[in-house]
Amino acid sequence: MPTEEELTLAARLVHAGVVSREQASEVLEEREEVRSQIAAPSLLDLLVRRGWITRTELMIFRDRPLEEIQPFPKYVIQGKVAEGGMAMVYRATYKPLDVDVVLKVMKAELSRQERFLLRFRREAGILMKLEHPAIVRGYDLGEQERVWYCAMEFAEGRDLQTRVEAGGPMKELDALHAVIQMARAVAYLDSRGIVHRDLKPSNVVMDDAGDCRIIDLGLCLLRGGMREDTGAGVTVGTVEYLSPEQARAVPDLDVRSDLYSLGATIHHLVTGEVPFKGRSDEETLAKQVLATFRPDRLRRAGASPRLTDLVCRLLAKDREQRPANANALVEEMERTWPSLQPPAPAPLPLGPAAAPAPIAGTAPAQPPAPDLPRFLSKKDRVREEAADPREKGRRRRR
Secondary structure, eight states, X not given: OOOHHHHHHHHHHHHTTSSOHHHHHHHHHHHHHHTTSTTOOXXXXXXXXXTSSOHHHHHHHXXXXXXXXXXXXXEEEEEEEEEOSSEEEEEEEETTTXXXXXXXXXXXXXXXXXXXXXXXXXXXXXXXXXXXXXXXXEEEXXXXXXXXXXXXXXXXXXXXXXXXXXXXXXXXXXXXXXXXXXXXXXHHHHHXXXXXXXXXXXXXXXXXXXXXXXXXXXXXXXXXXXOOSSOTTOOOSOTTTOOHHHHTTOSOOOHHHHHHHHHHHHHHHHHSSOSOOOSSHHHHHXXXXXXXXXXXXXXXXXXXXXXXXXXXXXXXXXXXXXXXXXXXXXXXXXXXXXXXXXXXXXXXXXXXXXXXXXXXXXXXXXXXXOOOOOOXXXXXXXXXXXXXXXXXXXXXXX
């Protein structure tokens, strides 16, 4: 009889779509036949022999850490840093250039399911086309024996949720400084027809200088592009931060849904709590759709009236009452809090000062050499006159 461990593994592989029920039964029977042999092959070994699973998948399904397996030739995996619903996140080194990157490795049990694979590949493709200081860059999308990975820029720092959990609510201006960087990134995404749909503190990393990066675009929606891959009427996103229209799974989401998420993010950063929280995801969704936002916790946290008013408008149930777009939000925030304005670029020097300073240790630049007369041999003159007969007359006039 198969062991409980083998039956559990076989069920996991069937559920993941790696093998069919018939294939699982067949290999379990073969496993039973060879069980008495010395060094009998395991269930997974038998699957590899039949070509139903790759050796890399085999090791992952055995729950071997990737830093032990090192399955990707171009990368050295240093260790796991996070885990999401669709992928494991690792810090790694790109060997050809010896630079640190983030590797998102798709979970093996999802890579055989087309809708998850399409979403993973879409996020990587979008990241590699974007270039904004508040969004991590995508470098590489690859596959090794049916295990898919995406390499991204490594963002130094800690995510905003971890910062709040470790240090408590942020000061008002510090929170606004983070959120306005997110808003500028949202405006950039909107200009390219992208709705993020999952803006939240845990998806934003801040370094020690206060610079922020959005690190996850896994649920982004391309307006007018590929059809949603989750099915009609299915809500996606993190329930504590998604807009009422996103909670209702309306088909025409736009940037104002992301602005609602920014409002929920400001509330979390300043108070340490999300605006709406139920005992279950379903109850939280119901509150997002039906409950009126009350700024009591903002006031208790000492938020200014200007910030309270902004959050109330961002969390309006009717998206028409929110700012029209992310650029309008950025302009309002810069106008209300002038310290949020980006520093003006340094003026370029004019006149002689514009010349670059000499590099230390090099000889000073020499003045251009005077225009000396040309001294030609008779052979050179004959060659020039043959090439251009007018040269003889010009020389005679000199």
